[in-house]
Amino acid sequence: MKRILSIIILVALVVVASNYADAATKKKVATPKAAKPTVGKVVSLNEVATGSFIQWKKADAAAEATKGTPFVLMVGTGTKAQIYFVYNADGSFAGKKLANYAFNKKIGVVGKIQTKNGLKIIIADTIEAME
Amino acid sequence: MKKSILTAIAIMITALFFNACDNSTTPTNSQNSPVAPTNLQATSQDGSVIIKWTASTSETDPLFAGYVLNITGGTPMAPISLTKVQNPYTVSGLEDGVVYTFSLQTKFTNDSLSAPITISWSPALRFTQNENDAPIRIYETASSFGSGLVIFNSNTKLPSSAKVSDGASWTLGLYTSNSQLLLGSPSLLNYNYGTTPGTVEIADVITGVNSLDEVFDSQALNAHNFSQKTIDLSQYSSNLVLIVRHHQSGQTDWNYAKVFVEYNNGFLQGTSPNRYVEFNISYQEITGNPYAKIADKVINLNKNIK
Structure with a gap:
């Protein structure tokens, strides 16, 4: 039981980390630095x-x-x-x-x-x- | 005796035959008089006018000797002789804003001339650079640079760009917010102007040309249907020419222009957020001069006016 719980937590962490990384990448692409004169x-x-x-x-x-x-x-x-x-x-x-x-x-x-x-x-x- | 009479008659008949044949070999397939060219059109450059026409059917005539171009309206000019390959032809040394009448006739080697076909047209200012000797550009909405095109700055007598704070100076505006790509009458664009833009009307959108030199007309620009409008540039994939008219400051009559909008794998060039659209401009500085008068029709095409 303990083992299953550990696996579930691990998978959840991987998914959250993946989404976070994806969101960070998107944010980077979506907001290019404005070239102000x-x-x-x-x-x-x-x-x-x-x-x-x-x-x-x-x-x-x-x-x-x-x-x-x-x-x-x-x-x-x-x-x-x-x-x-x-x-x-x-x-x-x-x-x-x-x-x-x-x-x-x-x-x-x-x-x-x-x-x-x-x-x-x-x-x-x-x-x-x-x- | 009888034989010699018959021989003499045979010789006479033969002589008459050859004489008849000789007459038939002269170039009598010529028409009596030269036929006028048709469809005379013109376009303006700075200090010159380019004319072009549909060739006369007399070009295949053995008597065809070329064309004669007469120009009236400014300083008197001698008639110009043109060959059939000099079409289009650029008439230089003209004064911007003066309406000249160009009269073209077909000429035969016997000096007979066709009826003239005429067009009246004015040279106009041509701008490829702005008041800073740089390309004429206006910038996307997100840019700090101006999104308004001033096609004729009355102070510098050259084009410039203007920011939203100076909407009254705008002749054309570029709007690129909300995924739109609009070029048109400033009052129809969604900007909060500092000063109110004037009325700017646009007639035709001309496509498929590489420069203003390719935009010929046979009638004055005021013959077009004008209205305030915006052009959705995303609907086009080639260079455009807009026929535009606006009021110079303090004027009630129109000033006319042709605005070439450059397409180079898209209308927006450069890097965001300072992408720009680039222009060339033909501008008639004289207020109330729509470049031309309506072309005269050719009357009695085959009239020999020698």
Whole structure:
């Protein structure tokens, strides 16, 4: 009798464990991690250095980027502002691409965020205006 | 004597016979006058118009010498001679928004011309990139990016995307909640807009095309039946073109557009939750210009107007 009871308990434990594992797997599949964009404003590194920010026109920003001025993503304002250097998936600096968004009030960048030598870097999958 | 008379008569009869035969070998199977081409259609590009037509039955005529295209409506242009293989033909150097009349005639080597067949059409803006020089995309409902397509941002004069908070700017909206895949008039989509969308009407859904250059018309776009509607993209498995009209800010008359919706093994591209639908747009910036006027009918097809 004791033996039968032990077997029943063992089988019940196996079934419960199996269901739990199955449920955990389903939960994992059903809720992929949301790719939230890093949201901020495109500014030139010169503006960051001087602390004087302007509202860019698209053509002016493009011309400035062509001259070699780096454009970056600024998240937040004032002393709490954080600067992100945005790179393309192929490893090239995306400053010129970013300059095309300098006239937008707000943009979002989706991608892998890294910190290297104290610099915040985003390897961008998607860059979009968010107005 | 009698024999020589008979010989002379035989020679004359033979000469008359050969003369008759000689006449019969000239190319007299030509029709008297060239026959006009038919079914003249047009589509717009930026600064140009592509026309195509159904070939004239005179193309097989030995006297066929090609077509003559006359263009009126803008800066005067010299007539253009076209061969039968130059169909479709792109007329460049035109001004967007100006309605040009294209008049096509069949020409014979003897300079006789058929009656003209005409169509009036305007070049229009063509957008393959948005105001950020990036592909024109709007995103699924779950994305933080905009699900609204602004086909013509009056500030930048280019397309852009917009978020739900700016519903008034939306021309078309994408809705993907509840397992739906809807594209259509923003006011019919289940969003809680920050600002109220305007009226956007959609006419035909055109399938089976690879680009806007393949969407030809023979009549003005306002001849279509428009209404506010949503398109269930899940019912389609190829590129779509939507004929759309909306009101620019402050305007009461319509602005017309053709919106190409790209299908690439599905309409939604990319990775969840930032999947997107991609577009190309033909846009008539001039308010109240439905790209064209209704094509004239060919009157008296065989009329020789030489």
